Amino acid sequence: MTTVQSPPAPPTATRPRVVARTGLYAVLAVNAAVVAYFFAEAGFASNALIVIGRLFGLYGALVMAFQLVLVARLPWLDRRIGMDRLTSWHRWTGFALLWTLLAHVVFISFGYADGAGVGPVSELVDLAETTEGVLRAVVAFGIILVVGAVSARYARRRLAYETWHFIHLYTYVAVVLAFSHQVAVGTTFTASAAATAYWYALWGVALGSVALGRLVLPLWRNQRHQFQVSAVVPESDNVVSVHVTGRDLDRLGAQAGQFFLWRFLTKDRWWQANPFSLSAAPDGRTLRLTAKAVGDGSAGLRHLKVGTRVFAEGPYGAFTTLHRRRTESLLIAGGVGVTPIRALLEDIEGHAIVVYRVGTDRDAVLYDELRDLAVAKGAELHLVTGPPVPDRLAPHELIRLVPDIADRDVFLCGPPPMMNAVLRTLGDLGVPKPQIHFERFSLAG
Template identity: 85%
Template sequence: MVARTGLYAVLLANAAVVTYFFAQAGFASNTLIVLGRATGLAGALLMAFQLVLVARLPWLDRRIGMDRLTSWHRWTGFSVLWTLLAHAVFITFGYAEGTGMDPVNQIIDLAETVEGVLRAVVAFCILIVIGVVSARYARRRLAYETWHFIHLYTYVAVVLAFTHQVAAGTTFASSPAATGYWYAVWGVALGSVFVGRLVLPLWRNWRHQLRVSAVVPESDNVVSVYVTGRDLDRLPAQAGQFFLWRFLTKDRWWQANPFSLSAAPDGTQLRLTAKAAGAGSAGLRHIKVGTRVFAEGPYGALTTMHRIRPEALLIAGGVGVTPIRALLEDLHGHAVVIYRVASDRDAVLYDELRDLALAKGAELHLVTGPAVPDKLASGELARLVPDIADRDVFLCGPPPMMNAVLGSLRELNVPKPQIHFERFSLAG
């Protein structure tokens, strides 16, 4: 909560500073141009904020969570797109009003005569393409690697937009203070990305030298991969978190997939367990022992760090049991575990979960059967866990199941701060 409030406060404070410099620079006589400049500044500030959201900074991720950061990233991205569209429309029609040109010829004229405008047009076109592929319909039909590769062009758009602001921004050059402020904003934003997305992953992988130590099939379509390395006791990973894994073979080095830790880190090895849902996860069982691993992370806030109650309820669906199993290993206090699967044969890691629950004194409920009727409806949850409103609830599973359970928890009046879940989406 403190991190979220602080992030909002920083954004609002910067919005106030931008407004001050905008007013200090003076207003054009044409209202449309004034609106165009205002929306352009708003778009620039939102774009810088967007970079901080996608930087995957550990401090923010641990306290806010990749899910929430990804949600903010999505909405901020569309806000940037619409704000810059308004900027382009207002500026074009504003100048067209003074020159008598039609809007299309006015854009062409500005691109040809004003330094930086052509770069802004190219940047905006790139952002439109990224916005289209980020729409839910398109996103569901693209492989993660394709989506991620297209998203990398965001950085090209950012650089082009920044150079446009330097060359043509009236407010940017209105005073040394304004110029210094904007350089600082972009410096922090780009620096965050440089550190979080490049320096930190390279440093950690150089330091820990990760390698595959074992590959263990758990069932026909589920496999566990054990990874060892140097100084793993100094890797800041917690039960419930996930990494973005790359296995450095000739045919897989370019693929990066998010998989949870399926066992609490013990300082000597890491374990991930994945179900074959695509070419990337299906190929895990063929990885050879000794293969070098490049891991980005750890990410996610589904950890004990955010507990506020002494007792817990852990709800897993399908292969979503992996972070839940790791969390149970790390939890203190009484816990109830509910594992929802279609049939007994789908209960991945169930033997481990049962033995761990016995050792920890936890209650374990294996709930099987088809999705309908809902066996985790509010009435069923209240029957299995009568004191559910007094527990922290950790949840992970397929999106439809998670959405249904979250609805049930609301019906049971479980306070929102006690509900912890992860969808393993990534910002940028």
């Protein structure tokens, strides 16, 4: 068979992830400066505790607005940073929000209590009963405490995703209550029409981003493309591929390595949205996902009927060739994590080496496709089998397979333990971090 070698792609001049991250930091810094300006312009109370408490409240609300932008699923940010990293940042800023608002409540309560000569708890109760908007703020803070508690790692692991997600939705109630409290009684806003207009604009952008990314764009895309199942192909006893077709898929903008949240509109599945990567590079006519049966959702895919309507949210993810830094690549897959790797191999330019790690030969999903594709593209393919211990991808083993590993982009996808082990190995081998590309797709749901 004649091999076809793609021409090498030049290294990317700019790093899209760095550009996007810097842009986010810059936007946050500018808004922090604007908040400080309007706060200072409104003047300071005589009680230093009240001053500090008000400032914490303003910055807590700013962090809350920033959180909304992080999970708005805006395409420009998602393609450059990735949903997994944006979700992780959202989680950590959530804890920052919790402590900031706690400081706001404590300083305000002690500040007003000092002037009234009563205890802070009594003063907080009195403010809630007599001052407009304070009761709404107390309720909002209580909701945020509950959401923060269920988002802690211990609780999150013990809650079903649907339960956690339902509780998390109450954050939007807290947002509305906190916003109305601030514009009603906040000294910064009651003293300045310009500050009030800025605050409305800030929250309009934050809430508008959520509405655009999580509601308007998915509805518009599904109305435009009319997704439906065109074929269901069993790949093995517990792995199935689902082919999805639709209108104008060449305008969808999907890339190899990305994933969708798939919702198959049957009586028993319409309410479930599952993240599955594309297992073939989009060709403008069909999208393909391949999944292993690990739960009721994925196990039921093999029973889908041709013609079933599909509601697909996406494409999502930064696990694409957009972030390449080198002309040659190493693609490392573990188990069913081969699906985005197989799609990337189809799309990637330059010489590639593929390392596929599985327990046994029978676990090598899509291996025949991967082998044929590697031959056609002039790529090297290594199937690594065996139990997790000893580590078949330890530094000495990986450098034997890929001697020039430090000069390649590395794309990695697989089970979390395998990914963590390989990431440590890449660090030990001196592979620069900008050349390491991975996403933890479990966060996408």
